[in-house]
Amino acid sequence: MTDSPQDLSPSAALYERAKISLPGGVSRNTVLRMPHPLYADYAAGCWVTDIEGVERIDFANNMASLIHGHAHPEIVRAVQEQVARGSAFSLATEIEIDYAELICARSTSFDQVRFVNSGTEAVMGAVKAARAFTGRPKIAKVEGAYHGLYDFAEVSQTSKPENWGNSDRPESVAVAHGTPSTVLEQVVIIPFNDPETAISILDEHKGEIACVLVDPMPHRVGLVPADTEFVHRLREWTENDGSLLVFDEVITFRTELGGFQARFHVKPDLTALGKMIGGGFPVGAIAGSRDVMQVMNPLTETVKFPHSGTFSANPITMTAGITAMRLYDESAVQRLNSLALRAVEGVSEAIGRTGEPACVTGSGSMFRVHLKPSLPRNYREAFITAEESAKLSVLLDHLSNEGFIMINTCSASLSTAMGVQEVDALVEAIGTGLRRLSS
Numbered sequence: 307m308t309d310s311p312q313d314l315s316p317s318a319a320l321y322e323r324a325k326i327s328l329p330g331g332v333s334r335n336t337v338l339r340m341p342h343p344l345y346a347d348y349a350a351g352c353w354v355t356d357i358e359g360v361e362r363i364d365f366a367n368n369m370a371s372l373i374h375g376h377a378h379p380e381i382v383r384a385v386q387e388q389v390a391r392g393s394a395f396s397l398a399t400e401i402e403i404d405y406a407e408l409i410c411a412r413s414t415s416f417d418q419v420r421f422v423n424s425g426t427e428a429v430m431g432a433v434k435a436a437r438a439f440t441g442r443p444k445i446a447k448v449e450g451a452y453h454g455l456y457d458f459a460e461v462s463q464t465s466k467p468e469n470w471g472n473s474d475r476p477e478s479v480a481v482a483h484g485t486p487s488t489v490l491e492q493v494v495i496i497p498f499n500d501p502e503t504a505i506s507i508l509d510e511h512k513g514e515i516a517c518v519l520v521d522p523m524p525h526r527v528g529l530v531p532a533d534t535e536f537v538h539r540l541r542e543w544t545e546n547d548g549s550l551l552v553f554d555e556v557i558t559f560r561t562e563l564g565g566f567q568a569r570f571h572v573k574p575d576l577t578a579l580g581k582m583i584g585g586g587f588p589v590g591a592i593a594g595s596r597d598v599m600q601v602m603n604p605l606t607e608t609v610k611f612p613h614s615g616t617f618s619a620n621p622i623t624m625t626a627g628i629t630a631m632r633l634y635d636e637s638a639v640q641r642l643n644s645l646a647l648r649a650v651e652g653v654s655e656a657i658g659r660t661g662e663p664a665c666v667t668g669s670g671s672m673f674r675v676h677l678k679p680s681l682p683r684n685y686r687e688a689f690i691t692a693e694e695s696a697k698l699s700v701l702l703d704h705l706s707n708e709g710f711i712m713i714n715t716c717s718a719s720l721s722t723a724m725g726v727q728e729v730d731a732l733v734e735a736i737g738t739g740l741r742r743l744s745s
């Protein structure tokens with residue numbers, strides 16, 4: 307017997323309504339959970355209240371995009387002032403120059419920047435800029451790495467044991483049905499943190515590759531930092547080959563003031579940015595060396611990559627973004643990283659106490675709990691089996707019931723709105739959740 311609408315909770319009733327006008331009842335798959343999504347009412351700092359009145363501490367932060375949590379007073383004030391003066395113009399604005407200067411000052415690899423509206427668009431723009439600069443069609447990317455929805459960048463993001471092929475020559479596997487086979491032919495897949503295999507695969511495509519696209523700590527590949535040797539070998543190979551090294555720092559830019567790349571002392575030619583640099587609003591950016599960025603310069607005789615976007619660099623995003631990044635200074639970065647380290651140590655101890663086969667990865671201000679006995683080193687090792695998936699659901703439900711919002715891989719992305727108290731409470735809840743799994 308099904309519940310009549312009046313028997314349903316407000317969230318369950320909303321979900322029934324949503325399924326009629328939205329495929330699957332959602333606008334993005336990441337908010338889906340069974341039996342229905344949680345529906346947000348309002349939020350402040352690190353607390354979110356849903357429409358049932360339940361308060362939870364937010365460790366998802368809109369998929370790692372809200373570096374200061376929700377409704378930071380300075381961001382709210384700045385955006386309110388700007389929105390009253392106009393939200394988007396067919397004119398340039400001063401704030402986009404101010405923000406471009408701030409972004410460029412953060413890394414020696416950023417001479418210039420172009421703002422766009424999402425991480426997907428930033429990665430797509432970087433790949434197209436690399437093709438335009440090199441005149442080559444192919445790209446190489448890491449198996450399992452998520453870079454957004456662009457056809458080429460998403461290849462092999464969801465590879466499975468039955469189609470991923472040999473580990474020393476991973477297959478190029480389509481994500482969306484109907485992806486043209488020509489896309490797959492243009493994308494070379496390399497394994498993460500295995501420089502020998504990666505270089506031998508790349509060597510088979512010498513002179514054909516526009517760029518090697520790498521996220522220095524890819525979430526779907528296990529949230530494991532890239533090894534210095536892996537990054538250095540890719541930098542060396544691309545330099546010798548005349549191809550570009552493109553970093554996807556849409557998530558990892560939070561790790562250091564100059565992004566994760568600062569840790570390797572390596573200069574990628576281009577970097578895709580997004581998420582936190584929008585201060586809570588939709589954003590992306592392509593930043594890189596002046597000579598490569600020139601492909602987008604409309605003042606050149608042959609514009610190799612004509613680039614535009616209706617809402618790119620809109621003053622609301624620029625205002626929110628610059629306010630957020632001014633607040634995310636060196637001391638804020640270091641405080642957040644120490645807080646995450648405390649969480650990682652706490653979770654490791656909890657795992658040790660429960661004896662549950664689990665481990666924790668991450669760096670900077672993010673971490674991920676894996677229900678595996680040993681630390682994964684690549685996508686295949688991080689792959690969530692059916693058995694692990696069932697246990698993960700139990701753990702995530704437990705954390706939700708205990709008052710925590712997590713990213714659905716059991717990952718956490720911290721915000722500056724948090725302190726020791728919130729982090730210790732999460733660690734405690736993960737411990738009780740793990741004990742529940744082993745009992």
Ligand SMILES: Cc1ncc(COP(=O)(O)O)c(C=O)c1O
Nearest residue numbers: 424425426452453454556557580
């Ligand atoms: C590393 C990485 N690149 C790109 C994207 C795409 O960003 P967006 O969702 O803003 O399109 C994401 C989103 O999760 C991401 O994690």
